[in-house]
Amino acid sequence: MTTEITIELDINGRSETLTLDPRVTLLDALREHLGLTGTKKGCDQGQCGACTVHVDGARVLSCLTLAAQAAGRPVTTIEGLSAPGGELHPVQAAFLEHDAFQCGYCTPGQIMSAVACIREGHAGSDEEIREYMAGNLCRCGAYPHIVAAVRQAAEMAS
Amino acid sequence: MARTASRNIGQSIPRLEAREKVTGRAEYVHHLRLPGMLYGKIFRSTVPHARIKSVDVSAAQALEGVYRVVTIDDIREAIPHPYYGPAFHDQPILADGKVRFAGEPVAVVLAADPHIAQEAVGLISAEYEELPAVFDEVEAMSSDVLVHDVLKPAATFPDLKHLAGRTGTNVALDYHLLRGDPEAGFAAADHVFEHTYRSQQVMHIPMEPFVSVADAADGRLTLHTASQSPSFVRIEIARLLGWPENRVRVKVPYLGGGFGGKLYIKLEALVTALSLVARRPVKVALTMEEQFFMVTRHPCTFTIKSGVNKDGTIVARTCKVVWNGGAYADIGPRVTQKAGFTSAGPYDIENVEIHSYAVYTNRPPCGALRGFGAPQTAWAYECHMDEIAEALGMDKVAFRRKNLLQNGRPQATGTIVQDAALEQALDQVADRLNWNEPLDRGDGRIRRGRGIAVGFKGITAPTTSVAIVNLYADGSCGLYISTVEMGQGSDTVMAQIAAEVLDMDAAAIKVVHPDTDVTPYDMGTLGSRSTFHMGTAVRLAAEDARKKIAELARELGLPEGSNLPLPELFRRKYGMQAGNIIGTASFIPKYEKPDAETGHSRNATPFWGVGASGAEVEVDTETGHYRITKLVNVADVGTALNPKLVQVQLSGAGIMQLGFTTTEEMVYRDGQLTNGSLADYKIPTLLDIPPEFINEHVDSEQKDGPFGGKGAGESTTIALSPAIGNALFDAVGVRLTDLPLTPEKIFRALCEANGTPLAGE
Numbered sequence: 038m039t040t041e042i043t044i045e046l047d048i049n050g051r052s053e054t055l056t057l058d059p060r061v062t063l064l065d066a067l068r069e070h071l072g073l074t075g076t077k078k079g080c081d082q083g084q085c086g087a088c089t090v091h092v093d094g095a096r097v098l099s100c101l102t103l104a105a106q107a108a109g110r111p112v113t114t115i116e117g118l119s120a121p122g123g124e125l126h127p128v129q130a131a132f133l134e135h136d137a138f139q140c141g142y143c144t145p146g147q148i149m150s151a152v153a154c155i156r157e158g159h160a161g162s163d164e165e166i167r168e169y170m171a172g173n174l175c176r177c178g179a180y181p182h183i184v185a186a187v188r189q190a191a192e193m194a195s
Numbered sequence: 196m197a198r199t200a201s202r203n204i205g206q207s208i209p210r211l212e213a214r215e216k217v218t219g220r221a222e223y224v225h226h227l228r229l230p231g232m233l234y235g236k237i238f239r240s241t242v243p244h245a246r247i248k249s250v251d252v253s254a255a256q257a258l259e260g261v262y263r264v265v266t267i268d269d270i271r272e273a274i275p276h277p278y279y280g281p282a283f284h285d286q287p288i289l290a291d292g293k294v295r296f297a298g299e300p301v302a303v304v305l306a307a308d309p310h311i312a313q314e315a316v317g318l319i320s321a322e323y324e325e326l327p328a329v330f331d332e333v334e335a336m337s338s339d340v341l342v343h344d345v346l347k348p349a350a351t352f353p354d355l356k357h358l359a360g361r362t363g364t365n366v367a368l369d370y371h372l373l374r375g376d377p378e379a380g381f382a383a384a385d386h387v388f389e390h391t392y393r394s395q396q397v398m399h400i401p402m403e404p405f406v407s408v409a410d411a412a413d414g415r416l417t418l419h420t421a422s423q424s425p426s427f428v429r430i431e432i433a434r435l436l437g438w439p440e441n442r443v444r445v446k447v448p449y450l451g452g453g454f455g456g457k458l459y460i461k462l463e464a465l466v467t468a469l470s471l472v473a474r475r476p477v478k479v480a481l482t483m484e485e486q487f488f489m490v491t492r493h494p495c496t497f498t499i500k501s502g503v504n505k506d507g508t509i510v511a512r513t514c515k516v517v518w519n520g521g522a523y524a525d526i527g528p529r530v531t532q533k534a535g536f537t538s539a540g541p542y543d544i545e546n547v548e549i550h551s552y553a554v555y556t557n558r559p560p561c562g563a564l565r566g567f568g569a570p571q572t573a574w575a576y577e578c579h580m581d582e583i584a585e586a587l588g589m590d591k592v593a594f595r596r597k598n599l600l601q602n603g604r605p606q607a608t609g610t611i612v613q614d615a616a617l618e619q620a621l622d623q624v625a626d627r628l629n630w631n632e633p634l635d636r637g638d639g640r641i642r643r644g645r646g647i648a649v650g651f652k653g654i655t656a657p658t659t660s661v662a663i664v665n666l667y668a669d670g671s672c673g674l675y676i677s678t679v680e681m682g683q684g685s686d687t688v689m690a691q692i693a694a695e696v697l698d699m700d701a702a703a704i705k706v707v708h709p710d711t712d713v714t715p716y717d718m719g720t721l722g723s724r725s726t727f728h729m730g731t732a733v734r735l736a737a738e739d740a741r742k743k744i745a746e747l748a749r750e751l752g753l754p755e756g757s758n759l760p761l762p763e764l765f766r767r768k769y770g771m772q773a774g775n776i777i778g779t780a781s782f783i784p785k786y787e788k789p790d791a792e793t794g795h796s797r798n799a800t801p802f803w804g805v806g807a808s809g810a811e812v813e814v815d816t817e818t819g820h821y822r823i824t825k826l827v828n829v830a831d832v833g834t835a836l837n838p839k840l841v842q843v844q845l846s847g848a849g850i851m852q853l854g855f856t857t858t859e860e861m862v863y864r865d866g867q868l869t870n871g872s873l874a875d876y877k878i879p880t881l882l883d884i885p886p887e888f889i890n891e892h893v894d895s896e897q898k899d900g901p902f903g904g905k906g907a908g909e910s911t912t913i914a915l916s917p918a919i920g921n922a923l924f925d926a927v928g929v930r931l932t933d934l935p936l937t938p939e940k941i942f943r944a945l946c947e948a949n950g951t952p953l954a955g956e
Contacts (some may be wrong), residue, residue, distance in 0.1 A: 059810055064415060079402045081875070127856060129217040132217045133209065133213045134209075136842075139682030139683065140449070141225065141451070148217060167884070177847045178850030182846075182880075
């Protein structure tokens with residue numbers, strides 16, 4: 038058995054202390070250890086984007102990030118984007134308005150990616166949005182609606 | 196079409212579950228953990244066809260943290276006859292003495308920690324005596340290699356009964372249709388054309404991979420499963436266990452995509468057996484790669500022959516369609532029949548002969564996938580139509596229009612076509628492509644072209660939907676249905692239908708998700724059937740509730756039309772806020788089984804799905820690379836009950852089919868899948884959407900559908916592939932017959948056409 042490690046994670050502004058196998062990914066730490074199931078496991082190999090979260094404000098694939106790598110750095114998940122029952126984040130509101138999803142499984146990853154994409158200044162045109170959102174797959178094919186939602190949210194943010 | 200304005204029907208009401216989905220709070224089976232739950236990880240065969248000599252699980256069993264390793268011998272203790280399937284009882288819960296495809300489940304490790312279970316899987320070894328294997332559907336028709344020794348049809352489909360006990364064949368179903376005299380038609384025709392087209396094996400790839408949880412205890416079983424057909428799961432599991440249906444409970448929350456993959460029975464038999472063996476709740480969640488071994492779409496080889504007169508009238512057509520069903524039949528025999536009977540295309544042809552065959556091979560099983568075979572058949576008949584028009588020098592749209600089936604005319608089965616807006620859809624695509632205007636074809640290296648196609652599909656029949664409308668004492672409403680919300684927007688549309696009858700707001704209705712202890716029977720969320728079938732059941736159930744409200748009012752001595760608010764009615768009846776009014780209804784459309792000899796039926800389908808597509812492409816003749824610069828899809832969805840949801844469905848189905856047309860293909864070497872990951876099997880991304888991408892529905896009405904509506908989930912998959920194939924031909928004059936349409940194939944064909952063919956593949 039591998040020796041377990043104890044780490045402190047800063048998730049959505051809350052400090053969480055976890056004792057776990059050092060091989061545990063940030064994705065599994067969120068879903069299995071902290072019950073934060075908003076972040077989705079799709080391919081678990083960094084190929085689909087469903088597990089996208091923010092670490093230090095930048096988007097990362099939580100399935101390719103060890104929980105230990107995120108220790109002491111602020112992590113934001115879909116649960117941290119808006120308060121339960123409260124007003125939606127403008128990107129969430131734009132996704133809702135443009136029906137930018139169907140099954141909803143890739144949606145938290147899409148939204149986290151879009152928030153970062155806008156913050157990075159990579160949502161200046163539809164071409165740019167397509168390029169910088171291309172790592173988030175949507176099998177339902179809501180892509181045209183995703184572009185429209187990101188564009189609207191970007192315009193509101195600027 | 197003039198209709199009275201409604202606050203529900205025809206309104207783009209936002210999805211009822213939208214907020215749950217954008218906040219990440221929507222419930223999926225993937226999140227579920229039960230107390231004491233074990234995780235199962237699967238050890239899979241490494242060879243495509245073999246007898247199992249031995250399986251050594253000792254090292255896995257000895258790993259610390261492993262609860263138990265399970266093989267078919269253990270499963271037999273719980274389920275003596277562990278074979279399942281919707282059409283044939285041919286699939287063992289785990290390999291039973293033999294493996295029939297590389298990737299077939301052989302053993303399962305159970306552990307409280309899924310990572311330990313996975314580690315232990317790596318410690319299992321198996322010895323095989325390899326057998327010759329067959330992978331190609333045409334070869335399998337006459338091969339000495341037999342995938343199954345004997346055919347074992349399920350009792351559920353009476354038309355498969357005659358196959359019981361058949362040996363010495365890989366053909367699991369043959370469907371035949373004969374109309375008129377095709378041979379005489381060919382003899383009299385001015386021209387005869389014959390071509391063969393092939394479709395490749397592809398996979399649904401739901402973003403939420405297959406996942407099921409079973410909790411068996413004390414003679415009862417609860418399944419939490421990502422399934423499109425909870426009622427079927429209950430019936431099939433009850434059959435396997437020999438239990439009454441009421442001891443099997445199947446619950447389905449939201450699905451992270453289904454597309455036909457999560458139909459009938461998939462992981463449910465395995466988790467049930469594991470839970471019975473371990474006496475603990477068990478969860479099995481596949482990885483993205485493992486999904487390719489669960490179910491896929493049929494590869495298909497289709498030879499089509501037409502007799503055509505000089506004026507462009509098609510007088511005779513024969514179709515030989517061979518479906519590669521993989522190692523287990525799944526619902527393949529139904530695909531064979533349903534896509535078989537429309538395989539001559541949406542044309543009015545006097546003499547037609549169809550032979551459609553489901554064939555076993557040593558590939559992963561094939562089942563239902565968005566379109567249920569219609570996209571594979573349309574790929575053939577619509578490329579064939581263009582090749583004929585080209586040879587006759589006729590305009591491609593005019594040639595189609597000349598032969599198109601009109602409402603009121605008999606389709607090949609003899610069923611009179613009604614409410615199928617084929618010509619409207621074709622014309623609308625032609626209009627959006629400015630078909631009558633010349634196209635800038637380019638010169639030099641870059642060449643442009645455009646293509647068009649139209650197709651249709653029949654709907655699975657006969658199938659039943661049951662709905663319950665529950666009015667509570669405060670006047671609020673619950674709608675109890677087993678339709679699965681997997682992104683298509685069924686919760687919202689069903690609420691709209693109920694709300695329209697009950698004069699409420701759709702958003703105020705609570706749709707209760709499938710739980711077979713609570714929600715009534717539904718055949719399944721599949722094949723574009725929910726809006727029509729369940730929609731009608733919901734409308735009738737709501738009408739039943741209204742009737743009961745009126746009865747209650749009469750009972751209370753209220754005058755007709757008094758319109759006393761519902762809460763007040765309940766208070767007068769029960770003296771307080773108490774009681775329910777329950778409206779129920781079931782719906783099964785009219786249907787006539789096709790004649791076994793002739794394939795004829797006066798009522799072969801409840802309605803017709805109709806789709807037309809058009810594409811403009813730009814081809815680099817020096818590399819074979821191409822861009823789709825414009826893509827148009829037009830569908831007949833009857834009345835669009837929720838135009839926004841219809842729009843997302845049409846565009847989403849089109850994008851999925853775009854992947855099946857351009858990039859997606861399961862590639863094998865010696866029966867081994869070589870590209871089972873999203874890195875190697877490329878599904879469309881945001882960068883693959885054509886710059887001009889138009890998705891529309893025609894103005895039409897399905898007269899017997901709920902408020903004029905019918906299904907919308909598959910229509911834009913039907914004609915998209917041939918539209919692109921035809922556009923490529925129009926651009927560079929080479930005809931690709933095999934999907935997907937890759938730059939390499941175009942380049943090879945161009946080299947061949949230029950008299951400088953490249954060496955082998």
